[in-house]
Amino acid sequence: MPSATDRPAPRGRAVLGILVAWIVLYFGVRFFLEANPDLPSGLRLGLAFIPTPVFAFFLWRFIQGIRSADELERRIQLEALAVAFPLGILLLTTLGLVQRAVELSFEDWSYNHVWPWFTLFYLMGVGLARKRYT
Amino acid sequence: MKNRLKVLRAERDWSQAELAERVGVSRQTINAIETDKYDPSLPLAFALAREFGESIEEIFLP
Numbered sequence: 720m721p722s723a724t725d726r727p728a729p730r731g732r733a734v735l736g737i738l739v740a741w742i743v744l745y746f747g748v749r750f751f752l753e754a755n756p757d758l759p760s761g762l763r764l765g766l767a768f769i770p771t772p773v774f775a776f777f778l779w780r781f782i783q784g785i786r787s788a789d790e791l792e793r794r795i796q797l798e799a800l801a802v803a804f805p806l807g808i809l810l811l812t813t814l815g816l817v818q819r820a821v822e823l824s825f826e827d828w829s830y831n832h833v834w835p836w837f838t839l840f841y842l843m844g845v846g847l848a849r850k851r852y853t
Numbered sequence: 854m855k856n857r858l859k860v861l862r863a864e865r866d867w868s869q870a871e872l873a874e875r876v877g878v879s880r881q882t883i884n885a886i887e888t889d890k891y892d893p894s895l896p897l898a899f900a901l902a903r904e905f906g907e908s909i910e911e912i913f914l915p
Contacts, residue, residue: 789877789878789879789882790878790882790893790894790897791878791879791881791882791885791891792879792881792882794891851890852881852885852890852891853881853884853885853890
């Protein structure tokens, strides 16, 4: 059985590095698209998908990391997602209803601005689970 | 679930990290089991019992 105690520490940093690369790429593309509204729509659409493979790579490495983690760490990750996923659904459904009730500002409540909440929910879930088990 | 992990480990003068290494989990997992914050899976309980040369029932108490 592979040992979790001698698991190479750089793996977590590598996954985090890929995530940071995706964030940089995402904001780079986003600012470029905002600064160049006159580009052909086909090109703009192509640019919008540039960060996607990087995120897919991050996801693959993240899942690999979870699979190689020991059972307590997998439990913590599961509980974190059990907190984050329903909260994400709650946020989107509530926003959907609020949007029907009143007019929300695109600059404040569009998809561009809501996604960081999912990260916050996940980190909150990780924090709660770690507090419980460690 | 109560357990005798800490006592058995102390008898053998093993650190948490050393026991973790022996059964292939993290030190945090051993600590969580010892402090009754986490109940191990059956395969891990078997691995711990094997390391201490005792049965699961002798280590984990209902």
